[in-house]
Amino acid sequence: MFMQFNINKKASMLMWTLFMMMAPLSIYMMLSNKTTLIEWVLFNISSTPIMMTIIIDPVGALFSSTVIMISANVLQFSTTYMGHDKFIDRFTVLVLLFVLSMNMLIFFPHLIILLLGWDGLGLVSFILVIYYQNPKSLGAGMITALTNRIGDVMLLLSIAWTLNQGQWNIVHMWETGFWNWQSAAIMLAAMTKSAQMPFSSWLPAAMAAPTPVSALVHSSTLVTAGVFLLIRFYPLMSSTPWFNPLLLLIAVSTTTMAGLSAMTECDMKKIIALSTLSQLGMMMAAMGLGMVNLAYFHMVTHALFKALLFICAGTLIHSHMHSQDLRWMGNITTQMPTTTSCFILANMALCGAPFMSGFYSKDMIVESSIFYSNNFIMLTIILFTVSLTSFYTTRFSLATIWGPSNCNPFIWLEENKSLTTPMLILSSMSTISGSALIWVMSMNQEPLTIGPVMKNMPMIMVMTGLLVAWYMNTQQLKLLPVMMQIPLTHHASCLMWFLTPLSSQFTMKTPMLISHNYLKNLDQSWLELLGGQGVASSSFLASNSMMNMFNTKPVNYLMMPSILVLLTLTLL
Template identity: 40%
Template sequence: MTQPLALIIMLFLLPLAILTLPMLTPSSKLASPLKTKVLAAKLAFLTSLIPLTYLIHNDLTITTYEAQWSQIGTTTIRVSFTLDIYSTFFLPILLFVVWAIMEFTVQYMESDLKINTFFNQLTTFTLVMVILVTAENLFQFFIGWEGVGIMSFMLINWWSFRSNSNKAAMQAVIYNRLADIGLVVALAWMVINDLSLDIKNTQVTPDMALIPALGLLLAAAGKSAQFGFHPWLPAAMEGPTPVSALLHSSTMVVAGVFLLIRTSNMLYSNETATTACLLLGAFTSMLAASCALTQNDLKKIIAYSTTSQLGLMMTSIGLKQPELAFMHISTHAFFKAMLFLCAGTIIHSLGNEQDIRKMGGLKKALPTTTSCLIIGSLALSGMPFMAGFYSKDAIIEAINTSHVNSLSLAMTLVATTFTTLYSLRMIYYVTLNTPRILSLSAVSEAPQTTSPILRLAIGSIAAGLMISATIMPPNIPQLTMPTSAKLAALNILILSLLVGSILITMANQLPNSIKGTQNPLISKIIHSYFILHHTLPSMILQISQKLSTHLMDQTHYEALGPKTVTHLQTLMAKLLTNFHKAQINPYLKIAILSITLISLLYFTSMNAEPPDAAHEL
């Protein structure tokens, strides 16, 4: 067995087999099916550490294994797996998060009658994500891409008896289907132009790269919930909390960013697509952060923060820094999964209450959960020496030292400020404010749910330093920048904390009658739902209605049908009526017309030469 093949088996096939075996084994033959699947996720995580250790030991050497699958014209489709920095680092993080979520789910959804099916779907979702991450060609990547979309629909719609879950799942499908057109167009363009589907072998000129680059950007924007496609992500909160933690931390939502990281060479071949990626990411980050700042639903605050962080990843790709985007994906997975699990524990303990204004004072009732919530919020804000700090600080430094427009820099700094503000607001309302829960509510923590949260908390603290020390190349060029630019991220964090504290103090001094008031117009503008879900559908409905009534009914069915027949009959009736009135005008008109026609026929026949006479001559 060759060395690349053995490594690929350890990276891909062995974790795949470990995860699949309990799913294919009948539950009746397992003493504890759920615990067996949790153990399988744990073993898969430990197995994935072997290729990671090998890669680090060999100075991040890339290893690829491929075999020809089929031939379409001059395009060869291969089954190829890659053992590079992205796949080997991401898979242990993915499996670590899946292990924590599965262990949390055993206790959290123990009353669900179909929990075994739920675990099977979680496992299948993980498997297709593994296919996506390890793919070396775009066709194989597309298989994982579509698998992620299908499984996300099933998981979001897990509680199918709820209409909101059905709507949320349909939103996810529709938005992603529209965006997937871009990936299909890019693949078709590459096949038509006889280009290789292998990611490493795709070379295009700048003038040819516009169509595939924009197609890939469109696909990534839909899957990663960028502006225009962002409403599906907060709507997906209708699914169970473990689904939200899995989809919005390290799987589906980062698939779009991962696509652009893999195909960054093609994207960077065209400056128009690169600039569009930069501005789209910066604007999405700012918009989503402002939405999170005005939300009162705990899960939706975290969901909008996910959209904001995805925008920051897209901004990093637009800066031509895909390594920083991948680093932020890796650190983001730990604290975002932990935030969702903390939110699920709090909501479950409060009887499915999700409004943060009805919480408060939970630091004593749920000490471990609230402590981890604070750790995750600080990591999200970029607190120094926590996981989020290493990636966010590097991205802000990169945008400060890059030759890009100042608009993207301003929007990124505003988004970073808002991130700290809504994180502080969430901490205050959930943990520090006066208790506003019923005294009879049973608020407690279960060891089965706190253990995975604590593991993710350790990752939220230590993962940033470990990943940055490994992913970053050893020979980084030394750049000189002003102290203000170097400390920009830290200054924004401190300023945001001060502003947030002042705003909280001012809000507490307001009369109770206006504390909970909110401007509905501003809320609609910020959330932009009225544009995407009301204004545009209303315009389309009115246009289609007018087309059907005016064009079809009044024009086709009436003007060409009954009205035309009636008009012709009326005209003939008028002519006949004039004849029967014994008036001279109709008779004179007919006489003149008849004489004219007879004269034309006579002179035409006289001027025509007989065919026989012409033949004799």
């Protein structure tokens, strides 16, 4: 009876109902700019109350509405993409559990209860990554789970270091003697969940999950949980002198590495994952520069157009017999017009094309970093990564939309209602959300007075990356980028600056050798001789030798047990 209910067909409707309830609340909270705290005491330990706290503020309400809307579209998309799966209802329940964990993380500012949502995200993400149950998915799931487990341990340590305050509410915390250690622990936890260097390798590996999982989990919710945690803690953590410079350095390194790696990648989902990594670095860089409102603004707009990009990519993968290689695709303009249009819109928003949602947040981050006095090297690298984004986006579009088709001629490209409806909804949101949010959100943004050249510098870098990518990818192979001509740099780019082997095979090699030597030298040698198996084999050999010494008569078989008993008693 439970299987006949068809959860997968009702889940999208449930999410849309919740969105209709959350959207008016989030608009009201943003317009009024109010924060509501609901607290009740669960129990007391001596004189310390353990309270359940719910915070309803503009930041949490808007982000929750975004997550619910994206999950409604992704669940509708999954009814076609996962339609042939016998266990689609189990998949839908896992996605709903993920949305529940994300909302627990958003609305509970209590560190101990927030840990439930934090751990729930990691556990459900691991189950969804290993959903296809093959060795590649299991390896990717283990990297994902173990990397996120580092963040869980850091949160547990920060809970222990907050014990002397007598409460774990984020809103009411103050600086203590352990505050430097606690800041480092929270920052490490956010870095693991948001895949910042050196914990970046799990995000492209997690693309082994089904595409609806990638559209929801690895674009807009799980990876932004670390950014959201830092936004919650930012008023307190920004007082630590080393926090902002260190966060800026890590974020700029991450976004540069991801942009360079996406230039040489051929797996469609990995390119989008690396672009997610690049945009997460941009959010962290904005926070490192002190622009926390702009980081949050970019997080919301990025969630919308990145989910759209994953759904468009999922439609292409579904139509190409679940192949993810760019080199097998091309010329989808005439056969898939809706997907092509939405795909171009998502790429334009990602690059920061004027009047798209990504333009308002990304352009404002770059302009603010130019206006305020910052490190010139960091500013140059940020501008360089803007051109890298347009470079790999143009290469991506040339291979899938305008390039020649290299796939099997018998492949049927389809666009049914379950595929086009989520794309059209998310593309409209990716177009209007940036301007709508900048009108509604309460941001104390100072007027920026900069020259026309610096004002247009983000668009100049975008156009530079676009033209260079167009020229290099439409000419002969001799004009390939320098990174693809030199073997070392090509391998470094494909392996994310060697972070992939360093975080997986390299770390497992020494423990594997130690355990293998232990198995050979102890378990299969001395422990076998001295253990029960060795004693049994030696007694068996002794009895056989004694039987060979005497005549084999029936009385000898009767005497052997008594002799063994006498020997045992003598030894005791």
